[in-house]
Amino acid sequence: MSTALYPLASLEQIEKTPSREDGIPYELEEDLRAHGCKLIHEAGILLKQKQVAVATAQILFQRFWYVTSMKQFGIGDIGMGALYLASKLEECPVRMRDLINVYDLLQQRTAHTRATMIASASAPSSSSHPTKEFRYTPMSYFGSTFYDLREALVIAEMQVLKRLGFNVHVVLPYGTLVNYLRVLGLTDRTDVCTRAWGYLNDALQTPVYALYAVPTIVCAAILLTVRHLGIALPSAPENRWWELFDAEWEDLWSVCGYIMRLYRDRSIEDRTRVMGMLSKKGVRQWLDEHKTVDPQT
Template sequence: MSVDLYPLASLEQIENTPSKSDGIPAWVEEDLRGYGCKLIAEAGVLLNQKQVAVATAQIIFQRFWFVTSVKQFGIGDIGMGALYLASKLQECPVRMRDLINVYDVLLQRTAHKRKALASGDLRPPELKYAPMSYFGNTFYDLKDALVVSEMQILKRLGFNVNVVLPYGTLVNYLRLLGLTGRDDVCQRAWGYLNDALQTPVYALYAVPTIISAAILLATRNFDIALPSKPPHCWWTLFDAEWEDIWSVSGYIMRLYRPRTLEEQLLPMGMISKRDVRKWLEDNEAS
């Protein structure tokens, strides 16, 4: 496959993202991106949506933040718009009302969980969901946000929403390495590819590199040795560079790091652009 198939961020976009230009630290932006992708995944489960649509939405979501700041658009709105657009691209469209209702549930659940964590309640009471009023403004506000988000994604990405998913290629690579007989390795590598969707790697590296990182992590988990001495390095079969594979592996493994209470609460309280701007004002004042 040609690398031209993968729309990737430029070096300038990587070094100086729009969010960084607006004074948002890299670690905050990374956490917000990751949490936005989690909301997309949870919405996909509640909607019984296909995995290809959810994965496409997460990749488009990550790309968007290389051209726009989280200060300008909320991760909740853009996540909703990305999932709506991806569902059309993968020919498994969802009803707008269903998507809006699901995101309303997720936003209430997030607020409920954040309140419980902040109060130190390890066993919070079950969320009592309050449905939107039929004649209230909440539904129409979310509907407007969904329409605007989809339009802005298309506009700012220049309608370049082509996405190459890694799953079929992973199977071919595992077959070439003689690993298809190990169900545990296949499942672990597949899981790493899914987890990587919470990181920006799909907008930074070509798919063969990301797949190679997933295989590296999976085989090391199960102490499986692969040829790694030049000139017989297994990753050269896939035109991947070791430094890039190691970098992608680092992105994935950072997802599993222990998080402080403050780190857990931060993205939950910055889902809208209003929340992000308030956080910026508070930190500038301090």
């Protein structure tokens, strides 16, 4: 498949990402990627942004971490920059101040949620410690917080362009999904269309759009859908439906694995750890704390 149409990571980048070379474990990097994409999605909803811009931003965000380490740039800043850039690429630009205000809200809410979870985990009886309701404190119009976030936004957008070599072409999967469902005769099933569409959106929280071509990802979403709904499609060796779309079974199964891992249960410790690593400062602090694990160091 042409990498000009589907810009994909190289095998070397996949085997050892810059973040893993800096000491971030694979599962932690995967969780940080997913959380960064969730923030992009939430910001898009609050800004009433088009889904095409949100999806483009999430794909650019995932690509970025195959050329740069999370030790150098925070996932919050890069997510904000990716969404700002994608809004321009999809011709639905947002005001810089609106985007900054929304991300400030999301970061405050994340910090409040993290503090609440830590307090609940440490307190044996939650009834004696009632949970405080989150209240957003707007930043000062002329305060340093806004100007710091604006500078971070400008730098993040510039770094996404620079480190991706201005190769920001993105092919979204939604039109391909509709065509494939039409070929398979499933367009009259609302539950199939809704669930498959949902899997494609969930897959944006994973690196699959930087690893596999869109037809493979769409076929994986259809596979998960028909498996969960109990719909039979031709799968005999001489008549496999996914081969009609030039997809390989091993690739389909791999994409399905990425998507299904999103739904696994995570401990409070894992969730609070991710929430505390939205900035490069948090990542570096975590790395410093875990340098002493190896007695040889």
